[in-house]
Structures are given as structure tokens and as C-alpha cells.
Amino acid sequence: MLKPTAILFDLDGTLLDTAPDLGAALNTVLRSEQRAEVAAEAYTPLASHGSTGLLRHAYGKEFDTRRDELREAFLAAYAKDIMVNTRLYQGVNELIKALAERDIAVGIVTNKPLALTRQLLPHFPDLSALKAVVCGDTLQVAKPRPEPLLHAAELLGVQPHQCWYVGDAQRDIEAGLAAKMFTVLARYGYLTKEEQTADWGADAHIEQPLALLDLLEQK
The missing domain is CATH 3.40.50.1000 (HAD superfamily/HAD-like)
Structure with missing residues (x-):
């Protein structure tokens, strides 16, 4: 070569x-549903997999039935605070x-x-x-x-x-x-x-x- x-x-x-802000968006969605947040050490290795990887980690099989709804909420939260950390x-x-x-x-x-x-x-x-x-x-x-x-x-x-x-x-x-x-x-x-x-x-x-x-x- x-x-x-x-x-x-x-x-x-x-x-x-970008992991800190992607993880923050995930936790914003989780908080809105009174669910437990995901720790940084758990979401950081998944950040390259984007919204799908992060949401699937947090929601498991439920993500498959709520994909569009959850992804829309995630992307809105991420766009709002895309440059915090x-x-x-x-x-x-x-x-x-x-x-x-x-x-x-x-x-x-x-x-x-x-x-x-x-x-x-x-x-x-x-x-x-x-x-x-x-x-x-x-x-x-x-x-x-x-x-x-x-x-x-x-x-x-x-x-x-x-x-x-x-x-x-x-x-x-x-x-x-x-x-x-x-x-x-x-x-x-x-x-x-x-x-x-x-x-x-x-x-x-x-x-x-x-x-x-x-x-x-x-x-």
C-alpha cells in the first residue's frame, strides 16, 4: 500500500x-418516562452505534415495537444539546x-x-x-x-x-x-x-x- x-x-x-452528549440525550428520553438512567461507562462504548444502539441497550426488545417514537424523541433531545460536552x-x-x-x-x-x-x-x-x-x-x-x-x-x-x-x-x-x-x-x-x-x-x-x-x- x-x-x-x-x-x-x-x-x-x-x-x-460525542458520547457525552449522545448519552445525555438517551438519559433525557429515559427521564421523561421515569426510567433509570444509563451510566457513562455503559453508553460510551455504544456511541458509535448511534440512536439505534443506545436505545436498544436501554429498552431491549421494547425498542423494536417503539422504534420510530423513541428515535424521534432521542434525536430531538440530541439536537437541542448537541454541543454541551x-x-x-x-x-x-x-x-x-x-x-x-x-x-x-x-x-x-x-x-x-x-x-x-x-x-x-x-x-x-x-x-x-x-x-x-x-x-x-x-x-x-x-x-x-x-x-x-x-x-x-x-x-x-x-x-x-x-x-x-x-x-x-x-x-x-x-x-x-x-x-x-x-x-x-x-x-x-x-x-x-x-x-x-x-x-x-x-x-x-x-x-x-x-x-x-x-x-x-x-x-
């Missing part, structure tokens, strides 16, 4: 630590600048809905300035399908084999491999203890964002 012309990133759990992971700004200095294009491919992504990114100028941002509803399909990654590569004017994809969830690695991209697992993101990450087939892994630069130097 040659050095990339472009690097695409997942958003939640890879560039941004969300932060960039340490080193992300430096990483984006370093990639620009190396003439490596950067894009985002997330399953987060477009409306929420547009609400969130302006708080982070380095991310808001990126030329390719593909969301969960940009196309008719989302990760783990490869089409969103291929669309981002097209927006950046590069071939898929010239791209790396960095993400913290199994669907990220599956999508990257299906798109014929070099895949990097962000192990600092939202991973549960039960997930067998070694079985996902990622080409490489990093323990913190700036470690990606070390990986680039090896290529």
Missing part, C-alpha cells in the same frame, strides 16, 4: 468524542493540519444524519472546511456499504485505492475493505470489551489520532 492521496475519517468516536479528540486539529501540509486530502464519511452533522461541524472550523462530508442519509445506503466511501473519494477527485479509511466500528472496517481502501481501526474510539476487533480484518490500527502520522511514515 502506497502513501495515500486522501484519508477519509468516521466522525463519532474517530474525530469527535462534545470535543475533538486530542491531536485531531494537529493531524488535519499535518495532512494538509503533506498534500493529503481529507474527508468525512459518517452514518450521522446530515442535519445533525451540519449542526455540529461549524463548531469545529478545521472539520467544517473539509471538501467532502458524506452522511448517513446523503445516499440511499450507509456504512457498512462501500458506496458512501466511494462517493467521498469521487468528491475529492481520487481513486478508492488511493484512499485510507479510519474508523472505530466494525462497519467502518467492512465498508473500507469493500471499497478497496486501506483500513485503519481507531482503537481509542467507542469499542466494547466483547468486540473481537482482530477478526475485523483492518489493515492497521492506531491508539490515538496522531499515531496516524507514524503510520504514514512507514509507507
